[in-house]
Structures are given as structure tokens and as C-alpha cells.
Amino acid sequence: xxxxxxxxxxxxxxxxxxxxxxxxxxxxxxxxxxxxxxxxxxxxxxxxxxxxxxxxxxxxxxxxxxxxxxxxxxxxxxxxxxxxxxxxxxxxxxxxxxxxxxxxxxxxxxxxxxxxxxxxxxxxxxxxxxxxxxxxxxxxxxxxxxxxxxxxxxxxxxxxxxxxxxxxxxxxxxxxxxxxxxxxxxxxxxxxxxxxxxxxxxxxxxxxxxxxxxxxxxxxxxxxxxxxxxxxxxxxxxxxxxxxxxxxxxxxxxxxxxxxxxxxxxxxxxxxxxxxxxxxxxxxx
Amino acid sequence: xxxxxxxxxxxxxxxxxxxxxxxxxxxxxxxxxxxxxxxxxxxxxxxxxxxxxxxxxxxxxxxxxxxxxxxxxxxxxxxxxxxxxxxxxxxxxxxxxxxxxxxxxxxxxxxxxxxxxxxxxxxxxxxxxxxxxxxxxxxxxxxxxxxxxxxxxxxxxxxxxxxxxxxxxxxxxxxxxxxxxxxxxxxxxxxxxxxxxxxxxxxxxxxxxxxxxxxxxxxxxxxxxxxxxxxxxxxxxxxxxxxxxxxxxxxxxxxxxxxxxxx
Numbered sequence: 001x002x003x004x005x006x007x008x009x010x011x012x013x014x015x016x017x018x019x020x021x022x023x024x025x026x027x028x029x030x031x032x033x034x035x036x037x038x039x040x041x042x043x044x045x046x047x048x049x050x051x052x053x054x055x056x057x058x059x060x061x062x063x064x065x066x067x068x069x070x071x072x073x074x075x076x077x078x079x080x081x082x083x084x085x086x087x088x089x090x091x092x093x094x095x096x097x098x099x100x101x102x103x104x105x106x107x108x109x110x111x112x113x114x115x116x117x118x119x120x121x122x123x124x125x126x127x128x129x130x131x132x133x134x135x136x137x138x139x140x141x142x143x144x145x146x147x148x149x150x151x152x153x154x155x156x157x158x159x160x161x162x163x164x165x166x167x168x169x170x171x172x173x174x175x176x177x178x179x180x181x182x183x184x185x186x187x188x189x190x191x192x193x194x195x196x197x198x199x200x201x202x203x204x205x206x207x208x209x210x211x212x213x214x215x216x217x218x219x220x221x222x223x224x225x226x227x228x229x230x231x232x233x234x235x236x237x238x239x240x241x242x243x244x245x246x247x248x249x250x251x252x253x254x255x256x257x258x259x260x261x262x263x264x265x266x267x268x269x270x271x272x273x274x275x276x277x278x279x280x281x282x283x284x285x
Numbered sequence: 286x287x288x289x290x291x292x293x294x295x296x297x298x299x300x301x302x303x304x305x306x307x308x309x310x311x312x313x314x315x316x317x318x319x320x321x322x323x324x325x326x327x328x329x330x331x332x333x334x335x336x337x338x339x340x341x342x343x344x345x346x347x348x349x350x351x352x353x354x355x356x357x358x359x360x361x362x363x364x365x366x367x368x369x370x371x372x373x374x375x376x377x378x379x380x381x382x383x384x385x386x387x388x389x390x391x392x393x394x395x396x397x398x399x400x401x402x403x404x405x406x407x408x409x410x411x412x413x414x415x416x417x418x419x420x421x422x423x424x425x426x427x428x429x430x431x432x433x434x435x436x437x438x439x440x441x442x443x444x445x446x447x448x449x450x451x452x453x454x455x456x457x458x459x460x461x462x463x464x465x466x467x468x469x470x471x472x473x474x475x476x477x478x479x480x481x482x483x484x485x486x487x488x489x490x491x492x493x494x495x496x497x498x499x500x501x502x503x504x505x506x507x508x509x510x511x512x513x514x515x516x517x518x519x520x521x522x523x524x525x526x527x528x529x530x531x532x533x534x535x536x537x538x539x540x541x542x543x544x545x546x547x548x
Contacts, residue, residue, distance in 0.1 A: 171378035174342060175395035175443065176367040185391050189382040266382045268425040 054236040062240035072225065076244060079214065079222040082138075083206045086145025090202070091153050093146075095195070098157020099187075108158070119151035127212055137218045144213040149202040153195075160194030161187065196260040203256065207249050293356065295320040295447065295479050296341060301350035303336050303504065310336040311347070311504035318496075320446075323473050323480040325494040327487065329532050333504030334483045338451050341481065342372065355446065368396045371440035373453040373469075377432035379424040385411060385435045386420035392439035410438035414468065430461040437465070441472055448473060450482040454489060466493055491516075491524055499531035507531035 038056065045053040066072040097115065101108035126147050130140040164187055172186050214223020222241050229237035294317030303311040311333045318324050328334050339345060340352050343359030343366060352358065357365050371392070379388045389407035394400075411420055414434040424432055433453065440448055450469070454462040470493060473480040484490055490497045494512060501507035508531035510524060 167374070167376065167378050168380065170344075171372070171374060172395055173344075174370070174372040175392055176364055176397075177395035178397070181394055185380065185383075185394065189380070264382075266423050266425075268423075 051233055051235050054239055058236045059240050059243065062236050063244060066240060066244060075221050075225050076248070078220045079210055079245070080248060082141050082145065082214075082221065083203075083210050086142050086210070087149055087199075087202055087206050089142070090146050090149040091195075091199070094150050094153025094198070095157050097150075097154040098191075099161060101154070101158045102161025111154075112158070115151050115154050118147060119155070121147075123148050123209055123212065127216060130213065131216050140217065141210060141213040141221075144209055145206055148209045149206050152202045152205070153198050156194045156198035156201075157191060160191035163194075164190040192263055196256070196263070199256060200253065200260075203249065203253060207245065211245075292320060294318055295322075295355055296481065297351075297353045298337070298340075299351045299353075301340065301347045301352055303333070303340065303345075304348045309503050311340075314350070314500075314505055316498055316506055316509060318479060318481065320479055321477055322496060323470065323482070323494045324496045324498060325482045325484055325490040326498045326500060327484055327490040327528060327532065328500035328507075329502065329534075330485070332500040332502045332532075334485070334500055335451070336504065337500070338449060338481075338483050341447075341449060342370065368398070368443055369445055370447045370449065371396075371443045371445040373433075373436050373440050373448065373450045375452040375456055377424070377429075377436040379432055379435055379439075381424050384421050384423055385416060385427065385431075385438075388424070388435055389439045389442050392443055396443045398443065406442045407438070410442045411435070413472075414438050430457055430465065433457060433465060437469065437472070441476070444476075445478070447479045447481070450480070450484075452484055453482070455484065455486060462489075469493075487525060487528055490528060491521060497524075497528055499528055501532060502534055 041053070042056055045055045050058065066076065097111060101111050123144070126144045127140075130143045134140045134143060168186050168190070169182075172182050177185075210221075211223040211226065214221040215227050218224040222245050225241050226238060229235075229241065296318040298314050298316050301311050301314040302309075314333065314337065326334055326337060340347055341354060341359060343354075343363045346352075346358075346360040352360070354366065355369065359366055359370075379385075380391060383391055386404075386407050389410060390403040393403050393406060398406075408417075408420065411417065411434075414437055416431060416434055416438070419427065419431065422431075424435070427435065433456075436453075453469075454465055457465065466489065469480075472478075480494070482489070482493055484493075491512065495514075497508075497510040497512060498506060499508040499510065508527065510527060510531075512524060513520070516524065
């Protein structure tokens with residue numbers, strides 16, 4: 001019988017996600033880029049009229065106004081909630097469709113063509129269709145958000161499902177597992193990287209689409225505020241709202257990356273394989 | 286099918302045929318394996334070893350003939366074999382998102398073993414296989430041999446009656462493979478398991494089992510050789526020649542044309 005002669009074990013895989021984020025915050029390129037951008041902005045705004053390029057102080061004042069005024073803050077939150085609701089709904093349906101298509105060839109034969117067709121329809125067409133079909137602004141926005149982001153979730157889930165290694169499925173099958181255990185232990189973890197990819201892509205797509213959808217008929221939301229600013233030739237407001245939304249997206253994407261790094265913490269970092277091979281001679285096998 | 290012990294064989298093939306589109310994998314294959322036996326199945330590429338393995342596992346039915354494992358049809362009664370059969374594959378096939386300990390637990394979860402037993406059993410088996418202290422390592426942090434040990438622990442932790450090995454030691458270096466083979470034999474014998482080891486290695490076939498089933502294309506039994514424990518070198522040489530002769534298709538009897546594997 002084997003007896004253990006192993007060297008002191010290394011700790012479990014460290015939280016790679018936190019390290020990645022720390023590394024990113026330590027990276028000097030981001031502050032440098034911000035400083036350069038602000039400098040260029042300050043110079044250009046000095047030589048151009050305010051209705052073309054507003055000054056930095058005016059934009060800062062406007063941002064302060066947006067963030068401290070209930071009505072404008074409500075517009076920002078409304079837009080973010082619309083994005084969240086649209087994406088979550090599209091994700092839930094897309095995940096179900098992707099899994100169904102991956103596990104049933106009959107479903108993939110009948111569902112793949114229409115989903116690819118929906119993906120090929122220009123987003124603006126959905127906006128126009130939504131305006132014609134629905135009087136309710138919220139329904140219009142969610143309809144557009146849902147149809148624009150659904151194909152990404154469904155197709156990414158489908159592709160990820162098909163990429164689950166057959167060896168792992170066969171291994172699991174040799175133990176005769178129940179369906180839920182097989183899904184929870186093999187399928188779901190295997191498709192998780194694909195799901196994160198779909199979320200990151202759709203997050204950017206969703207935020208762009210929600211603005212377009214809000215431009216048509218909405219009275220609350222960042223899109224409505226931008227439309228109002230455009231009608232008043234208020235470039236300061238346009239820049240402020242745009243900046244605010246972009247920063248919100250960066251924060252959400254950062255949170256998403258943190259979550260992804262935590263969920264995929266098992267992935268090897270550079271040097272892990274070398275570590276295993278270096279340790280091997282001192283360990284059994 | 287005759288049996289050394291007088292009991293019905295635990296694994297029994299009777300006139301088994303398996304035909305895939307454009308390929309006759311097994312032709313009239315018959316053999317029996319008794320409870321507690323450790324049997325190696327050896328043959329050249331394309332002789333039907335993997336098909337035999339998959340039939341025992343119940344992954345597909347035979348085209349003709351009968352396959353019985355513990356008196357049951359492994360394909361038609363697939364679920365019945367839960368916790369009764371476990372497999373060690375050529376590559377460890379560990380879940381990359383699970384640690385060594387969790388990988389062993391996952392096997393038990395799949396096999397329907399109560400959750401309260403997972404941790405204790407998994408730690409025990411990892412320890413028995415020399416992996417104490419490596420429980421929290423992910424597969425990529427383990428060497429190839431260590432990964433295969435986790436795979437063995439995952440199979441034995443289920444406490445199956447039958448252990449199937451599909452060239453489980455062939456991807457390892459010879460020293461590691463030799464150590465693992467010895468441990469595997471000991472675990473099978475002390476646990477009273479029935480073991481079936483598919484291999485293309487003559488060394489493995491001669492040193493591992495109580496019997497060697499030699500398959501020859503197109504998937505029929507060419508020889509059934511009993512191997513005594515600790516055979517002397519002269520007998521080993523004799524057995525080696527016999528296995529080689531069984532593996533070699535008659536058309537390629539000339540050694541220059543023979544496709545036998547390197548020893």
C-alpha cells in the first residue's frame with residue numbers, strides 16, 4: 001500500500017481574480033491616459049466655442065448637478081434598470097434556448113435558423129418595429145433590448161455546450177449520474193466561461209441599444225436626457241451624460257471581471273504547470 | 286461458459302458480434318471472467334479491445350450475442366450498475382474546476398453515495414494513494430501520475446464490484462506506471478474487486494493479471510492464458526511468446542510484417 005512521502009503541500013489555488021484586479025489598479029497606464037485625455041480636452045476647449053467642446057469645469061458642475069438632483073439621478077437609474085432587466089430576461093431565455101439546442105439536435109435544427117435571423121436584423125429596425133407595435137415606452141425598450149441581446153446569449157451557450165469535452169461526459173456517464181448532478185458538475189462549469197463572454201459583449205451592446213430605444217418616446221432615462229440636450233444645443237449636458245454612462249459601464253464591467261475571475265479561479269496562471277512539474281520528482285507519481 | 290470457481294462468471298460474453306457502419310469490430314467473441322479475478326485484455330490496434338470495454342460498460346448494445354455483467358445486461362439495465370462499476374480511463378479525466386478532493390467527491394455524487402460520506406471517503410482514498418496534503422490542489426497543479434492517482438481514488442471511493450481500466454497506465458512514464466500498477470493490483474486484490482484492464486502493453490499484461498485474454502482482429506479471442514503469481518523469468522518468456530503469437534494475425538506471421546507493439 002502506498003504511503004505518503006509528499007513534501008509540504010502548497011496552498012490551494014489563490015484567488016487569481018483579486019490579483020488581476022490589483023495588478024490592473026497598479027498599472028500606471030490608466031492614470032497616464034486619463035491625464036493626457038484631460039489635458040487634450042482642456043486645450044481644445046480653450047480654443048473652441050463651448051457649444052462644440054465644453055470646458056472641464058462646466059462638465060464637472062453639470063455632473064454634480066445630475067448626481068445631486070433627484071429627477072436626473074432617476075433618469076440614470078432608470079436606464080441602468082432597463083439594461084439590467086433586458087439583459088437578465090435575454091440571458092434567462094437565451095441560456096434555456098442554448099441548452100435546448102445543444103442537447104437536442106431537433107431543437108437546434110428548428111431554433112438555430114430563426115435565432116441567427118434575429119441576430120442579422122439591424123438593431124435600428126427593431127427600434128422602429130417597437131415604436132409601431134407598442135405604445136408603452138417601457139415595453140418598447142425591453143423589446144429592443146431583449147431581441148438585440150438574446151441571440152448572443154443563446155448562440156454562445158449553444159457553442160459552449162457543444163464544446164464540453166466528450167471525455168468528461170463519458171467519465172461522468174460511467175458513474176451513471178442523475179441529470180441534475182451531470183448538469184451541475186460538468187455542463188454548467190464547462191459553459192460558464194462562454195456565459196461570461198456573452199455577458200461582457202452584451203453589456204456593451206445593451207447600453208448602446210437602450211440609448212437608441214430611449215431616444216424614441218421615452219421621457220425618463222439617459223436617452224431622453226440626451227435628446228433634450230441635443231434639442232437645446234446643450235453640449236455640456238451631452239458630454240456629462242455620456243461620461244456618466246460610460247463610467248457606470250466601466251464600473252459594471254469591472255465588477256463583472258471580478259466575478260468572472262472568482263468563478264474561473266481554477267484556471268492555471270502562468271507558471272502553475274512549471275510548479276507541478278518541478279514538484280513532481282519529490283512527490284509520488 | 287466454464288468457471289474456475291464453479292460460480293457463474295461475473296462478466297460473460299457469449300457469441301458477441303459488434304458491427305459498426307463499414308466495420309466489423311467483434312466477431313463471435315466469447316469469454317468469462319470470475320468474481321475477484323484480475324484480467325488483462327491485450328491485442329493490437331483494431332482488435333476490438335475498446336469495443337469490448339464499452340460493451341462491459343454498457344455504452345452500447347452488442348449487434349448479436351449476449352453480454353452479461355453480474356447477471357444483468359449492462360446496456361439495457363444501465364442504471365442498475367450505479368456504484369457497481371467504476372472506470373479508470375487512459376487520461377485521468379479530472380474536472381479542471383474541481384480540486385483533487387472535490388474530484389473524488391464528484392464520483393461519489395454521480396454514483397449516488399450519501400453526501401455525509403463523501404469527505405471522509407475521499408480523504409481516506411487520497412491518503413491511501415499517497416496524495417495526503419494535495420487535497421486542495423487543482424488538476425493543473427498535479428503531475429500526470431498524481432492526476433491518475435486521483436482518478437484511481439475516484440474509482441475506488443465508489444467501492445464498486447468491478448473496476449475497468451482502459452489503458453490507464455499507458456500515458457505515464459514507466460517508473461510511475463510500474464508503481465501505480467502495483468498499487469492498483471494490491472487495491473483490487475485486498476478489496477476483493479473484479480478487475481478488467483485493457484492494455485496494449487505486453488509488460489502490463491504479463492505482470493498485472495491472473496489471466497490474459499488475447500484478442501486478434503477482427504475482434505475474436507485468440508488465446509486465454511492463465512498467469513501464475515510471481516512467474517519465473519523462463520515462464521514469463523514463454524508466456525510472452527504465446528501472447529505475441531496470439532496477437533499476431535496469421536497473414537502477418539512473418540516478424541518483419543508483424544504489427545506487434547514494442548515491449
